[in-house]
Amino acid sequence: MSMVLDGAEITRSLKRISHEIIERNHGVDSVVLMGIPTRGATLAKRLAEMISDIESPISWGTLDITLHRDDLRLRAPRALVETVLPLGGIEGREVVLIDDVLFSGRTIRAALDALGELGRPRSVQLAVLVDRGHRELPIRADYVGKNIPTSLKETVKVYLTEVDGRESVEIEAGRL
Amino acid sequence: MSSIILRSVSLVSEQIVDLLITDGRITAIGRDLPSAEIEINCEGLLLLPGFVDLHTHLREPGKENAETVLTGSQSAVRGGFTAISAMANTFPVADTAGVVEQVWRLGKSAGLCDVYPIGAVSEGLEGNKLAEIGAMADSIANVRIFSDDGKCVSDPLLMRRALEYVKRFGGVIAQHAQDPRLTINAQMNEGSTASELGLTGWPAVAEESIIARDILLANTVSSRLHICHVSTKGSVEILRWAKSQGMNVTAEVTPHHLILTEELAKSYDPIFKVNPPLRTQEDVIALREALADGIIDVVATDHAPHPQEDKDCEWSAAAFGMVGLETAFSILVTTMIETGLMGWDRMIEVLSTAPAKIAGYSDQGQSIEVGAFANLVIVDPKAEWVVDREMMASKSRNTPFHGMSLRGEVVHTIYRGAVVLQDRKLTGAVHG
Amino acid sequence: MKHLLSINDLSREEAIAILDTASQLETLTQGNMKKLPTLRGYTVVNLFFEDSTRTRLSFDAAAKRLSADVTNFATKGSSVSKGESLKDTAQTLQAMGADAMVIRHSASGAAVRLAESGWVDAHIINAGDGTHEHPTQALLDAFTIRKHLVDQERDFHGVRVAIVGDITHSRVARSNILLLKKLGAKVTVIAPPTLIPVGIEAWGVDYSYDFDRELEEFDVVMMLRVQLERMNEAYFPNGREYSRAYGLDDLRLNRLKKSAIVMHPGPMNRGLEISASSADSIRSVVLEQVTNGVLVRMAVLYRLLGGPELLNTGGSL
Numbered sequence: 001m002s003m004v005l006d007g008a009e010i011t012r013s014l015k016r017i018s019h020e021i022i023e024r025n026h027g028v029d030s031v032v033l034m035g036i037p038t039r040g041a042t043l044a045k046r047l048a049e050m051i052s053d054i055e056s057p058i059s060w061g062t063l064d065i066t067l068h069r070d071d072l073r074l075r076a077p078r079a080l081v082e083t084v085l086p087l088g089g090i091e092g093r094e095v096v097l098i099d100d101v102l103f104s105g106r107t108i109r110a111a112l113d114a115l116g117e118l119g120r121p122r123s124v125q126l127a128v129l130v131d132r133g134h135r136e137l138p139i140r141a142d143y144v145g146k147n148i149p150t151s152l153k154e155t156v157k158v159y160l161t162e163v164d165g166r167e168s169v170e171i172e173a174g175r176l
Numbered sequence: 177m178s179s180i181i182l183r184s185v186s187l188v189s190e191q192i193v194d195l196l197i198t199d200g201r202i203t204a205i206g207r208d209l210p211s212a213e214i215e216i217n218c219e220g221l222l223l224l225p226g227f228v229d230l231h232t233h234l235r236e237p238g239k240e241n242a243e244t245v246l247t248g249s250q251s252a253v254r255g256g257f258t259a260i261s262a263m264a265n266t267f268p269v270a271d272t273a274g275v276v277e278q279v280w281r282l283g284k285s286a287g288l289c290d291v292y293p294i295g296a297v298s299e300g301l302e303g304n305k306l307a308e309i310g311a312m313a314d315s316i317a318n319v320r321i322f323s324d325d326g327k328c329v330s331d332p333l334l335m336r337r338a339l340e341y342v343k344r345f346g347g348v349i350a351q352h353a354q355d356p357r358l359t360i361n362a363q364m365n366e367g368s369t370a371s372e373l374g375l376t377g378w379p380a381v382a383e384e385s386i387i388a389r390d391i392l393l394a395n396t397v398s399s400r401l402h403i404c405h406v407s408t409k410g411s412v413e414i415l416r417w418a419k420s421q422g423m424n425v426t427a428e429v430t431p432h433h434l435i436l437t438e439e440l441a442k443s444y445d446p447i448f449k450v451n452p453p454l455r456t457q458e459d460v461i462a463l464r465e466a467l468a469d470g471i472i473d474v475v476a477t478d479h480a481p482h483p484q485e486d487k488d489c490e491w492s493a494a495a496f497g498m499v500g501l502e503t504a505f506s507i508l509v510t511t512m513i514e515t516g517l518m519g520w521d522r523m524i525e526v527l528s529t530a531p532a533k534i535a536g537y538s539d540q541g542q543s544i545e546v547g548a549f550a551n552l553v554i555v556d557p558k559a560e561w562v563v564d565r566e567m568m569a570s571k572s573r574n575t576p577f578h579g580m581s582l583r584g585e586v587v588h589t590i591y592r593g594a595v596v597l598q599d600r601k602l603t604g605a606v607h608g
Numbered sequence: 609m610k611h612l613l614s615i616n617d618l619s620r621e622e623a624i625a626i627l628d629t630a631s632q633l634e635t636l637t638q639g640n641m642k643k644l645p646t647l648r649g650y651t652v653v654n655l656f657f658e659d660s661t662r663t664r665l666s667f668d669a670a671a672k673r674l675s676a677d678v679t680n681f682a683t684k685g686s687s688v689s690k691g692e693s694l695k696d697t698a699q700t701l702q703a704m705g706a707d708a709m710v711i712r713h714s715a716s717g718a719a720v721r722l723a724e725s726g727w728v729d730a731h732i733i734n735a736g737d738g739t740h741e742h743p744t745q746a747l748l749d750a751f752t753i754r755k756h757l758v759d760q761e762r763d764f765h766g767v768r769v770a771i772v773g774d775i776t777h778s779r780v781a782r783s784n785i786l787l788l789k790k791l792g793a794k795v796t797v798i799a800p801p802t803l804i805p806v807g808i809e810a811w812g813v814d815y816s817y818d819f820d821r822e823l824e825e826f827d828v829v830m831m832l833r834v835q836l837e838r839m840n841e842a843y844f845p846n847g848r849e850y851s852r853a854y855g856l857d858d859l860r861l862n863r864l865k866k867s868a869i870v871m872h873p874g875p876m877n878r879g880l881e882i883s884a885s886s887a888d889s890i891r892s893v894v895l896e897q898v899t900n901g902v903l904v905r906m907a908v909l910y911r912l913l914g915g916p917e918l919l920n921t922g923g924s925l
Contacts, residue, residue: 064632064636066646067633067636067644067645067646067674067910068644068645068646069646070645070648072646072647072650072910072913072914073913075914076914077910077911077912077913077914078914079625079628079629080628080629080632080633080636081632082632082635083635083636113645117636117642117644360841363716366806367806367807368805368806368807368808368809368810368811369807370806370807371776371805371806371807371808371811372782372807372810372811373716373717373740374716374717374737374738374739374740374741374779374782375716375717375738375739375740376739377806379806443720443724444716444717444720444721444724445721445724445725485693488695488725489693489694489695489721490694490713490715490717490718490721491715491716491717491721492714492715492716492717492738493694493715
């Protein structure tokens with residue numbers, strides 16, 4: 001196990017992403033954040049708070065993608081998490097999807113499908129805390145906290161205080 | 177015919193003897209008898225008179241895919257039986273002299289044990305009109321037991337007439353006690369288990385009410401009544417009362433009703449579907465006690481072979497019945513001897529002497545003494561074995577005991593002086 | 609959980625998880641009934657040996673809404689004829705590729721038999737077997753009750769449910785009794801003595817021959833369909849007498865608690881076990897039961913068809 005980001009570094013990354021979102025969209029009037037549970041939702045909440053402090057209030061929601069995954073045969077069924085639309089919905093808005101780790105890109109593909117069920121945003125952007133590479137689909141993030149090159153055998157773990165009681169990003173050697 | 181010596185065989189009196197068989201009869205019992213043509217070492221084994229089954233379904237004629245007289249005889253011999261009684265519910269029904277004589281001849285030509293046909297009480301087992309009971313009695317098959325088994329003779333008038341009619345030749349009516357109206361579409365013992373499983377109940381009272389009625393009828397006309405496969409505690413109480421009144425009734429219990437309970441139906445596996453149905457633990461205990469103390473006279477197998485497709489289906493579509501000849505003795509050792517409920521003397525009564533007497537099979541169930549017919553079975557009373565349906569001689573595989581570990585094993589069977597089973601294997605030898 | 613054969617197969621937690629999943633599906637599909645891609649590439653076979661258009665359509669809708677391919681097999685009337693082998697039919701459909709089989713059969717235990725005989729390896733869902741069980745009906749009924757009566761804590765304790773009618777022959781009653789007990793509700797079954805199952809004492813429910821006795825106490829009144837054939841089997845004299853003693857008529861409807869709901873698994877015999885005005889009253893949730901049926905069956909399919917629990921794969925895919 002090795003730590004790649006500590007608590008302070010996570011906060012710093014999120015602050016930077018907040019600024020980038022504001023800058024890229026020329027303010028946040030038409031922007032909403034959609035976090036992918038579990039940790040993506042926590043990050044969305046934090047980013048919303050930071051952006052509100054820096055610029056102006058921004059609404060956020062959560063997007064459950066469980067039923068849009070294409071890997072049911074490989075995984076045990078999970079409890080579904082509620083999808084919460086941000087205030088004012090997503091119709092015609094700039095939606096920033098937020099997740100903790102970007103890996104194969106399949107989660108984001110499922111999220112795009114799920115989002116399509118809810119409405120038609122003007123654009124969809126993607127923010128992730130960690131990009132670990134190994135994409136299997138033509139998907140890239142617009143905002144990245146930290147790029148971490150990994151081997152496929154390794155596991156990237158994100159711990160957030162609200163969910164895990166501690167704050168760090170770690171790489172674990174995978175089991176063979 | 178050859179001579180056989182059973183060397184160092186134990187008797188139930190705990191004596192160890194040599195026993196000589198010549199020309200189909202026991203010709204000497206003693207110590208250190210000189211050798212004979214066939215020598216069988218019986219050290220540690222127990223000698224009993226050959227078993228007699230009053231209730232066997234051989235399926236021939238009509239359903240030879242389930243069993244034939246030959247395969248049924250082979251199965252009998254594996255189970256230590258030297259006489260079996262072929263039930264009448266064949267196709268065609270054994271309700272004429274022609275059919276019973278056919279079965280009788282098939283038994284003779286199999287030559288492995290006595291096969292005594294049972295005649296139907298009513299034509300086609302339909303319960304309306306008496307079958308040709310007299311003609312069957314007078315035929316070469318010499319039928320003495322009459323039964324519509326599989327169906328109940330439910331009409332009280334027909335039952336009364338049948339009981340009266342068989343008095344001419346000292347016959348007996350074997351009643352399958354099941355009130356048909358109380359058991360429409362019945363699937364298993366009525367009670368909370370059946371209710372939970374959503375299977376139509378077969379209430380105890382449907383058996384008990386018929387037994388009570390028929391005991392009174394038989395007593396009224398001074399005839400002999402035999403009750404097939406008694407299955408409930410209440411039936412035992414009625415029989416106890418009848419016997420205390422000195423009434424002429426005998427009763428049988430099957431091995432499966434002495435060991436299995438309705439709980440097994442929870443699997444919905446029709447291997448446990450049988451008629452009368454498996455009952456409760458309380459009934460099992462009452463039946464064991466009744467068998468031990470003589471309220472129930474005999475054990476009869478109700479050996480009921482069925483082809484696989486008749487059990488490989490949903491419960492309600494499946495056939496009723498279990499094969500039982502090859503496990504009967506071991507079930508009795510396990511449930512009655514090992515538990516101390518009865519001894520070997522009583523074992524001989526319930527499996528041999530009493531059924532032979534009820535049926536009038538005079539060559540069977542004889543005491544082991546010089547001059548007696550050599551219908552004998554040699555068992556290992558302590559052996560423990562696991563039932564394997566694939567090893568059975570019966571043509572069918574519908575045993576509920578597959579995989580079960582049982583005590584007591586049949587090792588050799590001798591039928592009228594021929595060693596038909598030796599070291600648990602059919603020898604190919606036949607009598608006659 | 610590989611199969612859903614009986615409510616006994618579900619732990620309390622699993623039952624609640626199914627109800628929760630159905631709730632979330634309801635939110636998810638609110639207002640738009642577009643397909644979810646969850647079961648894309650899966651084949652669900654509806655194996656109906658007994659007529660039941662409603663249940664079949666409900667399973668059909670549930671599977672399709674999750675993007676599964678659906679094959680329907682239906683055979684008319686009673687199937688307990690020897691020619692129609694459950695084994696052969698099931699194996700034939702398995703050979704065509706079936707991930708799940710939804711089976712409806714007139715023989716009690718048919719679903720258990722299919723699951724445990726080794727004939728097929730698909731997931732088996734019992735859609736009603738003889739007079740045994742109908743677990744998805746019980747789940748949708750519990751889901752409906754929960755939406756109406758149970759507070760946020762999702763606790764059924766204190767909820768009183770009356771199940772009225774032919775208990776002996778009702779698979780709906782059996783499954784509901786098992787599930788409602790599991791969830792903590794108090795169940796009273798009400799029927800003439802001839803239609804109360806033998807040995808009900810062992811079921812852990814109250815039973816009564818008198819519909820009027822505690823009528824004001826019930827939160828839920830679930831009416832069962834009465835089969836008029838039962839008259840010929842001497843279970844009750846005639847429909848009129850049955851209706852008078854055990855029907856939910858207008859008088860009884862007005863005596864119910866204000867918050868009480870009226871349920872019926874359908875199809876209803878209006879004028880026999882339920883009056884037209886009871887069936888159409890604001891207390892009646894009969895149509896809602898139908899809607900909820902699809903959600904609950906989607907939840908069951910989703911939870912059953914998932915792969916095995918894997919070791920933590922870490923992060924996102």
